[in-house]
Each structure stands twice: as structure tokens, then as C-alpha cells.
Amino acid sequence: MRTIFLIIILAFSMLLAACATNQTAPVSTDTGPTPTPARMTSSGNAGMGHMMEPLGPEGVSPATQDKGGQSLPFHIENGVKVFEITTKPVLWNILDDVTVTAWTYNGTVPGQLIRVTEGDRVRIVVKNELPDPTTIHWHGIEVPNAMDGVPDVTQKPIQPGETFTYEFIAKPAGTFMYHSHFEGDVQVGTGLYAPFIIEPKQETAPRPDVDVTLMLAESRVVNGQTFAAMPMAGMEPNYFTINGKAFPATEAITVKQGQRVRLRFIGMGQFVHPMHLHGFPFKIVATDGHPVPPPPN
Numbered sequence: 067m068r069t070i071f072l073i074i075i076l077a078f079s080m081l082l083a084a085c086a087t088n089q090t091a092p093v094s095t096d097t098g099p100t101p102t103p104a105r106m107t108s109s110g111n112a113g114m115g116h117m118m119e120p121l122g123p124e125g126v127s128p129a130t131q132d133k134g135g136q137s138l139p140f141h142i143e144n145g146v147k148v149f150e151i152t153t154k155p156v157l158w159n160i161l162d163d164v165t166v167t168a169w170t171y172n173g174t175v176p177g178q179l180i181r182v183t184e185g186d187r188v189r190i191v192v193k194n195e196l197p198d199p200t201t202i203h204w205h206g207i208e209v210p211n212a213m214d215g216v217p218d219v220t221q222k223p224i225q226p227g228e229t230f231t232y233e234f235i236a237k238p239a240g241t242f243m244y245h246s247h248f249e250g251d252v253q254v255g256t257g258l259y260a261p262f263i264i265e266p267k268q269e270t271a272p273r274p275d276v277d278v279t280l281m282l283a284e285s286r287v288v289n290g291q292t293f294a295a296m297p298m299a300g301m302e303p304n305y306f307t308i309n310g311k312a313f314p315a316t317e318a319i320t321v322k323q324g325q326r327v328r329l330r331f332i333g334m335g336q337f338v339h340p341m342h343l344h345g346f347p348f349k350i351v352a353t354d355g356h357p358v359p360p361p362p363n
């Protein structure tokens with residue numbers, strides 16, 4: 067019998083849209099296919115004009131790595147897992163002949179994967195080498211309020227050249243992400259996002275043979291100028307990306323018949339991306355980092 071059992075973990079871009087546009091954005095009640103943020107407000111101190119300006123390639127170096135979302139190494143200090151992140155602009159190829167100016171964590175889109183076990187104490191040292199201030203929000207993770215990354219609410223924005231240290235106990239287990247919370251419309255839209263996976267201390271589900279994280283996003287690049295794609299006239303994306311690459315530069319997932327496959331879909335942009343596995347079924351086991359309860363008898 068052919069059984070390919072798929073486990074899907076979804077994080078909805080709608081939630082992110084509300085989150086990334088900062089605390090002023092009311093929750094959208096739009097039931098259409100593309101949830102439009104109710105108001106194009108900007109966090110921080112810049113206005114809407116700033117959000118619509120392109121990120122030009124001038125003075126930005128090409129990325130030195132070609133693959134996003136790779137594991138971020140750590141070292142241990144007194145039992146704490148210490149990660150280092152530098153925010154910086156790079157020129158990033160979404161296709162062989164299409165380059166965007168990306169704002170990144172450690173030079174790739176998505177940024178590097180933080181993977182820890184539930185209950186681990188983690189410390190993340192963030193150095194800001196962007197031309198603008200930034201902060202990091204740990205999306206879905208139960209962090210102390212002072213670690214939540216909301217600029218001018220839970221912390222002062224990290225200014226260009228400054229370093230800020232986040233520290234918390236990793237919980238609960240699940241598929242999460244980290245992303246900018248400063249002018250999220252621009253900073254998340256141009257690459258400041260990455261996966262954060264917390265493995266359960268005690269495994270309750272069967273281990274998958276293949277475990278893949280797919281970050282879904284959009285790009286808008288016109289005449290070599292990169293814009294943060296948004297659901298508004300003139301700002302729509304002209305490329306959709308999976309893990310920072312547009313088709314056909316996207317990576318194939320090759321599995322053997324009978325293997326258990328876990329796909330962790332993370333919607334990072336401001337558009338909805340319904341995902342379909344053509345020719346075989348899957349089962350949704352968790353959404354937004356929470357297990358889906360078994361159906362009633």
C-alpha cells in the first residue's frame with residue numbers, strides 16, 4: 067500500500083500581517099482570499115512614503131551564501147544556548163537572473179534556522195548592521211514581555227551599530243518564527259524573517275523521516291529596485307518565493323515511498339498562499355504552533 071503521511075504545520079500570514087504592522091493594526095475581518103491589513107500604518111517614526119520607497123542595490127554586497135533557512139550554530143555558556151545574529155542588507159538572488167536587495171538575518175533569506183528543545187534557555191545576541199533601527203519578535207513563543215521585541219513598548223529600537231541581547235526559556239514546542247517588529251511592512255517584506263523550531267522534550271507524535279520548513283513570501287522587484295510587496299495598488303508582488311527562491315529556483319523535496327514527511331509551512335508575507343500537494347493527501351496536525359485536537363467520535 068502506498069502511504070505517504072503528511073503532517074502540516076501552518077502559520078497564517080493573516081496573523082503575521084496583524085503582528086508585523088505593529089500594535090496599531092486592528093484584526094482584519096475580511097473573509098476574502100487576500101486579507102488586506104485594515105490600515106497601512108507604519109510603526110516607528112517613518113510615514114507611508116518611506117514604506118513605498120525602493121531599497122536600491124547601491125553599496126550593497128552580494129550574498130556569500132545561496133541557501134536560506136540553514137541551521138544557525140550556537141555555543142553553550144553556563145548551560146545557555148547562545149546564538150549570534152547580525153542584521154544586514156545583501157543582494158539576494160531569487161532566480162539566477164533576478165536579484166533583490168534584501169534585509170537579512172546573517173545574510174540569507176530566510177534567515178538561519180534556530181532549532182532548540184523545549185525548556186532550553188536561549189540567548190540571542192543581535193547586532194544591527196542595517197541603515198535603520200530594528201527589533202526582533204519571537205512569533206508564537208512564550209517570552210517574557212521585555213523580550214517581545216515591540217519597539218518603544220517593550221524595548222528601545224536597536225539602532226544601527228547597536229547590539230541587543232534577547233534571552234528566554236524556549237516554550238512551548240512547535241513551529242515558530244522570528245521576524246522584525248520595526249516597520250514590519252518593510253523589514254519583514256524585504257527579508258527579515260526566519261524559522262524557529264522548538265522540539266518537544268517528550269515526543270508524542272511519530273518522528274518524521276523527512277522534516278522540511280517552507281517559508282512562503284513575496285517579492286516586488288522592478289528595474290533592479292526592490293520594494294516591500296503589499297496588498298495595495300502599485301505595490302503588489304511580481305514574484306512568489308519559497309525559502310527565498312522563486313520557481314524554478316525552488317528546491318525539490320525528494321522522498322521515498324512510505325516515508326513519513328513533515329512539512330512546516332510558514333506564511334511570512336501579507337498574502338495568503340493556499341498550498342496543495344498534487345496527487346497525494348496530507349493531514350493537518352498543528353496550526354500556529356498548536357496541535358490540532360483529534361476529531362470527536
Ligand SMILES: [Cu+2]
Pocket residue numbers: 081082085086203205206245
Ligand atoms: Cu509575528
